Amino acid sequence: AQSVAQPEDQVNVAEGNPLTVKCTYSVSGNPYLFWYVQYPNRGLQFLLKYITGDNLVKGSYGFEAEFNKSQTSFHLKKPSALVSDSALYFCAVRPRDNFNKFYFGSGTKLNVKP
Amino acid sequence: DTGVTQSPTHLIKTRGQQVTLRCSPISGHKSVSWYQQVLGQGPQFIFQYYEKEERGRGNFPDRFSARQFPNYSSELNVNALLLGDSALYLCASSLETITDTQYFGPGTRLTVL
Numbered sequence: 001a002q003s004v005a006q007p008e009d010q011v012n013v014a015e016g017n018p019l020t021v022k023c024t025y026s027v028s029g030n031p032y033l034f035w036y037v038q039y040p041n042r043g044l045q046f047l048l049k050y051i052t053g054d055n056l057v058k059g060s061y062g063f064e065a066e067f068n069k070s071q072t073s074f075h076l077k078k079p080s081a082l083v084s085d086s087a088l089y090f091c092a093v094r095p096r097d098n099f100n101k102f103y104f105g106s107g108t109k110l111n112v113k114p
Numbered sequence: 115d116t117g118v119t120q121s122p123t124h125l126i127k128t129r130g131q132q133v134t135l136r137c138s139p140i141s142g143h144k145s146v147s148w149y150q151q152v153l154g155q156g157p158q159f160i161f162q163y164y165e166k167e168e169r170g171r172g173n174f175p176d177r178f179s180a181r182q183f184p185n186y187s188s189e190l191n192v193n194a195l196l197l198g199d200s201a202l203y204l205c206a207s208s209l210e211t212i213t214d215t216q217y218f219g220p221g222t223r224l225t226v227l
Contacts (some may be wrong), residue, residue: 002188005155032213034216036213036218042220042221043118043204043218043219043220043221044157044204044206044218045218046215046216046217046218049213049215066118090156090157098170100162100169100170101159101162101170101172102147102149102157102159102216103159104149104156104157104158104159106155106156107154107155107156107158
């Protein structure tokens with residue numbers, strides 16, 4: 001079965017420190033990988049995606065993500081966290097052989113404290 | 115550019131009733147997908163439509179149906195509402211290729227009493 005795991009329900013980090021939000025997946029083939037952010041009572045906003053090529057993908061608001069094929073992971077990172085980064089982050093996967101579906105993780109709540 | 119729009123913003127229904135949610139995609143986007151997001155969980159895929167045809171369906175009962183119109187807007191219908199249908203319903207639009215990003219609307223918050 002296809003699945004996406006975000007092993008941490010919550011990540012706490014101090015402002016100015018680096019942050020990592022983890023994502024691993026169990027999807028056949030080499031899927032397309034995405035990160036979205038959701039603020040309270042809002043829809044999802046696109047951050048970045050991995051299609052092919054360089055394993056380090058840069059996205060919006062200073063975020064980047066590292067694709068690791070052997071570990072089937074796509075961790076979201078930022079070198080220096082801001083209080084305004086506090087939100088709910090979702091990893092999503094789109095299989096190449098069944099691209100009409102998106103699979104989302106359960107979400108990780110990021111708390112950045114001043 | 116106007117993003118994905120959804121209406122209504124909030125909706126309260128009682129068990130057994132029927133509901134219709136509406137979505138207008140970003141101009142130029144031909145694909146619309148629907149998701150259900152229960153509080154505390156990630157979005158669950160319900161349907162994808164492209165050029166008025168259903169291209170994908172998630173694991174939802176037949177009480178859930180959708181359609182896409184010639185202008186690419188879409189409706190999601192849910193019949194015989196259950197308490198468990200209470201959720202945020204998200205619509206996303208994208209261009210036609212499989213690598214395209216899905217852009218989400220603000221959602222419709224459905225409460226079933």
